[in-house]
Amino acid sequence: xDLVQIGREAKAAARHLARLSRAEKDAxxxxxxxxxxxxxxxxxxxxxxxxxxxxxxxxxAALLDRMLLTPARLAAIAADTRSxxxxxxxxxxIFDSAELPNGLRLHxxxxxxxxxxxxxxxxxxxxxxxxxxCLKAGSAAILRGGSDIRQxxxxxxxxxxxxxxxxxLPAAAVQSLTDxxxxxxxxxxxxxxxxxxxxxxxxxxxxxxxxxxxxxxVITGGIGVCHIFADASADLERAxxxxxNAKVQRPSVCNALDTLLVQxxxxxxxxxxxAAALCPAGVELRCDAESLAILAAAPGAESWKVVPATPxxxxxxxxxxxxxxxxxxxxxxxxxxxxxxGTHSDAILTSxxxxxxxxxxxxDSAAVFVNASTRFNDGGQFGLGAEVAVSxxxxxxxxxxxxxxxxxxxxVALGDYSVRA
Numbered sequence: 001x002d003l004v005q006i007g008r009e010a011k012a013a014a015r016h017l018a019r020l021s022r023a024e025k026d027a028x029x030x031x032x033x034x035x036x037x038x039x040x041x042x043x044x045x046x047x048x049x050x051x052x053x054x055x056x057x058x059x060x061a062a063l064l065d066r067m068l069l070t071p072a073r074l075a076a077i078a079a080d081t082r083s084x085x086x087x088x089x090x091x092x093x094i095f096d097s098a099e100l101p102n103g104l105r106l107h108x109x110x111x112x113x114x115x116x117x118x119x120x121x122x123x124x125x126x127x128x129x130x131x132x133x134c135l136k137a138g139s140a141a142i143l144r145g146g147s148d149i150r151q152x153x154x155x156x157x158x159x160x161x162x163x164x165x166x167x168x169l170p171a172a173a174v175q176s177l178t179d180x181x182x183x184x185x186x187x188x189x190x191x192x193x194x195x196x197x198x199x200x201x202x203x204x205x206x207x208x209x210x211x212x213x214x215x216x217x218v219i220t221g222g223i224g225v226c227h228i229f230a231d232a233s234a235d236l237e238r239a240x241x242x243x244x245n246a247k248v249q250r251p252s253v254c255n256a257l258d259t260l261l262v263q264x265x266x267x268x269x270x271x272x273x274x275a276a277a278l279c280p281a282g283v284e285l286r287c288d289a290e291s292l293a294i295l296a297a298a299p300g301a302e303s304w305k306v307v308p309a310t311p312x313x314x315x316x317x318x319x320x321x322x323x324x325x326x327x328x329x330x331x332x333x334x335x336x337x338x339x340x341x342g343t344h345s346d347a348i349l350t351s352x353x354x355x356x357x358x359x360x361x362x363x364d365s366a367a368v369f370v371n372a373s374t375r376f377n378d379g380g381q382f383g384l385g386a387e388v389a390v391s392x393x394x395x396x397x398x399x400x401x402x403x404x405x406x407x408x409x410x411x412v413a414l415g416d417y418s419v420r421a
Contacts, residue, residue: 007194112138224344
């Protein structure tokens with residue numbers, strides 16, 4: 001694949017997209033959704049071939065499920081694409097207006113980023129999610145899915161290209177690198193003449209590889225250790241189902257709970273309740289010495305999977321039914337712990353308004369919650385409609401990245417043949 005040609009065509013497509021009206025972009029999104037259904041047989045056949053190869057290679061059941069497309073899942077992807085068309089268009093928004101003493105009328109105008117490269121793993125639905133969001137935000141996309149879904153990605157991209165062409169838009173607005181050669185990823189990361197932003201979606205190894213090899217700005221995120229701190233004033237009865245939701249509802253995602261911190265005054269009461277709720281759901285508890293002693297003495301302990309924690313269990317993103325537990329003196333110790341390990345989603349359970357306020361001010365993570373599950377750190381849950389990623393860095397975007405985060409802005413100065421004195 002000729003990366004330079006791909007980049008050149010994407011850049012030209014981005015210029016075309018930047019001048020589209022909302023109506024034109026929304027029409028293209030609806031056409032894209034229709035094309036997915038029209039090409040359903042080809043897409044599902046390609047996906048079946050990917051799955052057959054993955055099974056032969058010994059891929060585990062969880063990953064196979066992430067790869068799988070069914071008629072129902074494809075219909076849901078198409079529905080999500082139509083939902084993006086319903087979202088407000090951020091491009092062209094004017095904000096921070098001012099009239100200056102020198103006579104200039106100044107404002108910021110929201111504009112597309114240009115060309116966005118997205119590298120992701122075995123989730124064929126991401127191909128459509130990213131394409132739809134980039135299109136709505138007026139940017140072209142160069143996509144690189146995992147090699148294990150390359151046939152699915154090729155079929156989906158072909159369907160989307162046909163829809164774009166039917167709408168009079170350049171097919172190069174959405175391109176996918178389906179050649180399995182890994183050097184294409186390294187080449188994409190250095191295509192800075194044409195690509196304006198790189199977004200990796202996957203494990204920590206992928207993020208680290210992009211950071212170390214890219215000459216293009218990289219938005220990192222989606223990885224991080226999530227904490228809940230239950231202080232002495234927490235409503236313990238209501239805390240248990242919240243902790244259960246944060247850990248068990250979907251343990252393999254980035255906003256699932258990894259570490260529970262409990263203030264000593266309530267540890268003996270709360271921890272057995274947590275174990276009684278989580279362990280029957282298959283959760284393994286990795287406990288510090290104090291929490292281990294509490295749980296070992298609790299009724300029903302013989303049926304719970306409770307083991308001593310190692311130092312590595314604090315600071316690990318498990319993405320599995322594993323929860324580390326630590327008893328802390330209070331808010332200061334909890335804040336110190338989260339400062340050492342947190343970046344993504346961290347919560348406090350409390351009835352103390354001052355403690356909640358201090359937690360919000362001092363926890364330096366992408367999203368901070370008071371009496372709410374960490375599972376809410378999601379673009380759809382935050383009312384953004386959709387998300388391209390969750391950023392844990394601090395520049396340009398932080399937290400769930402929706403349409404507005406896929407734009408930048410330019411300064412616009414309006415004068416009357418003004419000259420600088």
